[in-house]
Amino acid sequence: MSLTPVRPKAVRAAAVWNAKTERWEDGPYWFDQRAADAAVSFFGDHLRLTEGEWAGRPFLLEPWQEHDIIRPLFGWKRADGTRQYRRCFVWVPRKNGKTELAAGVSLLALLGDGELGGQVYSIAKDKDQARLVFAKAGAMVNLSPALSDLLQTFKPSIYCAELNASFKPLSGNPTGKHGLSMSGLIGDEIHEWSSGDLYTFVHQSSVARRQPIEFLISTAGQRIGFGWEQFEYCLKVRDGVVEDPETLVIIYAAPADADWTAEETWKAANPNFGISVKPDYLRAECQRAQESPRHENDFKRYHLNIWTEQAVRWLAMDRWRKQAGPVHWSEMAEANAGRRCFGAVDLAATTDLAAQLLVFPPDDQVEKWRFVPRFFVPAEAIANRVRRDRVPYDKWAREGALIVTEGNVVDYDFIKTQILADAETFQIQRFGFDPFNALQVMIQLQGEGLPVEKVRQGFLTLSGPSKELERLLLSDMFEHGGHPILEWCASNVAIETDAAGNIKPSKSKSTERIDGIAALVSALALATSDEDGGPSVYQSRGLLIL
Numbered sequence: 393m394s395l396t397p398v399r400p401k402a403v404r405a406a407a408v409w410n411a412k413t414e415r416w417e418d419g420p421y422w423f424d425q426r427a428a429d430a431a432v433s434f435f436g437d438h439l440r441l442t443e444g445e446w447a448g449r450p451f452l453l454e455p456w457q458e459h460d461i462i463r464p465l466f467g468w469k470r471a472d473g474t475r476q477y478r479r480c481f482v483w484v485p486r487k488n489g490k491t492e493l494a495a496g497v498s499l500l501a502l503l504g505d506g507e508l509g510g511q512v513y514s515i516a517k518d519k520d521q522a523r524l525v526f527a528k529a530g531a532m533v534n535l536s537p538a539l540s541d542l543l544q545t546f547k548p549s550i551y552c553a554e555l556n557a558s559f560k561p562l563s564g565n566p567t568g569k570h571g572l573s574m575s576g577l578i579g580d581e582i583h584e585w586s587s588g589d590l591y592t593f594v595h596q597s598s599v600a601r602r603q604p605i606e607f608l609i610s611t612a613g614q615r616i617g618f619g620w621e622q623f624e625y626c627l628k629v630r631d632g633v634v635e636d637p638e639t640l641v642i643i644y645a646a647p648a649d650a651d652w653t654a655e656e657t658w659k660a661a662n663p664n665f666g667i668s669v670k671p672d673y674l675r676a677e678c679q680r681a682q683e684s685p686r687h688e689n690d691f692k693r694y695h696l697n698i699w700t701e702q703a704v705r706w707l708a709m710d711r712w713r714k715q716a717g718p719v720h721w722s723e724m725a726e727a728n729a730g731r732r733c734f735g736a737v738d739l740a741a742t743t744d745l746a747a748q749l750l751v752f753p754p755d756d757q758v759e760k761w762r763f764v765p766r767f768f769v770p771a772e773a774i775a776n777r778v779r780r781d782r783v784p785y786d787k788w789a790r791e792g793a794l795i796v797t798e799g800n801v802v803d804y805d806f807i808k809t810q811i812l813a814d815a816e817t818f819q820i821q822r823f824g825f826d827p828f829n830a831l832q833v834m835i836q837l838q839g840e841g842l843p844v845e846k847v848r849q850g851f852l853t854l855s856g857p858s859k860e861l862e863r864l865l866l867s868d869m870f871e872h873g874g875h876p877i878l879e880w881c882a883s884n885v886a887i888e889t890d891a892a893g894n895i896k897p898s899k900s901k902s903t904e905r906i907d908g909i910a911a912l913v914s915a916l917a918l919a920t921s922d923e924d925g926g927p928s929v930y931q932s933r934g935l936l937i938l
Contacts, residue, residue: 421468421476421637428467431500432458439496440535442528444668448535451496454489456663460642461493465605466504479577479606480640481626485697487673488644488664490609494578495528497607501576502552502559503542505603510557512576513594517584522561525578526550529559566593574598577606582622583613583693591618612645612692612699623699645697652692653678661696669695683866684708686887686895706887706897707865707909712879717760717871722792724764724873728752729817733764734922736824736847736914737811738907739802739833740899744777745769746802747881747907748811750818751915754869761870765878765908766814767793768807772800783880783904793876804833815842822918847914855894857916858887881908 432453439451453462461482468476484490502512516522530545544551550559557575566589574597585591598604613619628634630641646652646661655671658678662669674695681691685705692698719727733752740746750764767788774785774796788794795810797803814820824847825834834844847853864870872878885906888898897910 421470423467424469424473425467427469428463431462431466431504434500434504435462435496438536438538439499439532441492442495442531442535443492451492451532454664454667456644457489457493460663461640462497465607465640466500474603475605476637477640478604478638479608480642481622482607482609482642483612483623483626483697484609484642484644485662485669486611486694487669488662489668491525491528491580494525494580494607494609495532497605498525498529498559498576498578499532499539499543499550501578501605501607502550502557503555505575506555507557507575507601508555509573510552510555510575511573512557512559512578513572513574514559514561514578514580515590515594516580517586519561519563521580521584522563525580526559526561562590562594566590572597573600575601575604577604577608579606579608580610582608582610583619584610585618588618588622611694612697614693615699615701620699643697646692648698650696652688652696652698653682657696684862686862705883706885707862707882709879709883711865711868712872712882713874715865715868715870715872716874717762719762719871719873721765721873721875721878724762724875725814725817728758728762728764730819731755731757732819732821734822734824734915734919735811735814735820736911736918737807737830737833738826738911738914739804739807739830740826740907740910742801743770744773744802745877745905745907746807747911748807748814749908749911749915750814750820751912751919752818753919760868761864763870763872763875763878763912765872765875765912766795766810767877767908768795768797768802768810770799770801770803771796781904788877791876804830808833808836811837811842812840815840821922824914824918826914845918847917849896851890851892851894851896853917854896854913857913857920858895858897860916860920861913878908878912880904881906885909 435451435453441447441449441451461480465477465480466475470476482490498512498514502510514522514525516524530550533539533543533545533550542552542554544553548560552558572594574594577594579591595606610619612623625634626641626643629636629639630643644661644663646657650657650660658671658674659665665671677691677695681688685708689700693700731752732755733750735748735750738747746768748766752758752762752764754760769785774789777783777785785794789796797806811823821843823837823842823844825831825844826849827846828849838844884902884904885897886901886903887895888901889895897906897913899906899910
């Protein structure tokens with residue numbers, strides 16, 4: 393396969409190149425070499441880099457930064473001498489120096505045009521993110537003797553008294569922003585923006601400016617929302633589907649069909665590969681990604697600039713299938729009779745699948761965790777699911793993997809009877825339920841003496857056991873007997889992640905039913921936080937060191 397990365401088109405429909413005269417001709421725009429040279433010189437002569445091994449060094453643009461971005465952005469002019477490009481999108485993976493570049497552009501926008509009353513703004517998903525570019529710009533000012541004489545750095549702004557111009561970060565919503573008159577705009581990490589409201593508001597405030605400039609820079613994200621809409625628009629501009637001569641589009645990304653584990657792919661996607669993008673770091677991240685689909689999508693988005701689907705497949709199914717263990721699922725209950733266990737049910741569906749999971753921690757008899765699942769479905773749901781969705785409920789029912797109850801809704805009484813029967817067979821220490829949908833059943837079970845308790849379905853409760861399931865999978869520390877429905881649920885499950893990095897299974901983002909995994913995570917929540925005086929899981933099998 394020929395590796396052809398999505399490379400930027402530094403000049404979009406500006407003019408026609410005449411090979412004989414070696415000049416641009418017959419176009420509505422012209423290239424101002426002096427303006428391009430001045431923009432490049434501004435970085436090297438007046439700016440200093442702010443972090444790591446390069447801190448304090450002159451900001452000498454890398455070739456891709458100079459020739460793909462800065463020269464065309466500041467060099468191409470209209471007939472009246474103003475800039476051709478009013479906005480520039482740069483899509484580039486992480487660690488390629490995009491924040492430093494954006495900070496430099498912000499100062500050039502503030503000073504380069506000599507515009508009285510200039511207003512440059514940094515926006516992002518929230519004010520903290522917007523302050524990242526602003527803070528780097530302030531550091532650059534403080535490191536530059538020439539800029540320190542021209543600019544004053546304050547907590548809320550960078551101010552130029554000579555021009556009465558300023559650079560400020562804005563919060564993530566347009567409330568209270570009336571009276572703006574934007575001359576320059578830095579937009580950071582567009583893929584994270586929940587909407588384009590603030591951008592639209594600030595963009596429209598530039599109507600009175602002669603040549604406003606917008607510099608929008610981001611990595612890839614999920615194929616949803618404002619960021620994805622903007623990226624799709626950029627593709628149309630880059631490919632000539634949409635004629636937008638005011639927009640310069642720069643995209644560095646690996647081809648979607650490239651081998652994402654190959655170093656040549658990393659080089660193609662990262663223009664600063666070997667400089668700020670360290671090969672050893674990418675190798676370590678790639679190894680981590682190969683062990684977890686969750687991290688695979690992160691690696692593709694953040695380091696290869698490949699947009700991924702909203703739903704993130706969670707569990708590596710090749711690893712899952714290798715952990716069936718020596719006991720077949722049909723014999724798993726009998727093999728674990730009398731053992732200590734923890735359980736949970738997932739009863740979210742009333743007309744489809746319901747699940748009960750028992751998890752058995754390692755002990756003196758068995759070195760690994762074992763799972764005993766039970767799945768229930770109303771009889772009248774089987775034919776429809778087989779015909780409409782081609783889910784083999786009928787086959788699973790014949791094999792005994794699926795328990796069929798009468799009627800067209802889940803029979804909670806039948807499930808309750810099964811749970812009580814299991815309580816006679818196993819030593820159930822704690823049994824969990826989601827109070828939202830199974831409260832009545834659990835009250836009845838409590839009346840029968842079963843040690844039931846609530847398992848909340850938020851990040852705080854489920855992140856720990858979800859990550860524990862990941863660790864057990866990567867460490868080959870459980871046996872599931874090859875149960876076909878539990879495997880099906882595992883292949884369907886996607887996760888959602890909050891801002892703090894907590895995770896949990898997501899029914900709304902998953903491709904199909906995940907009831908078995910939802911119940912499994914709830915049961916693990918009880919097992920890994922057991923306080924009933926039984927032996928600790930970690931005492932019996934030791935700590936997992938990954």
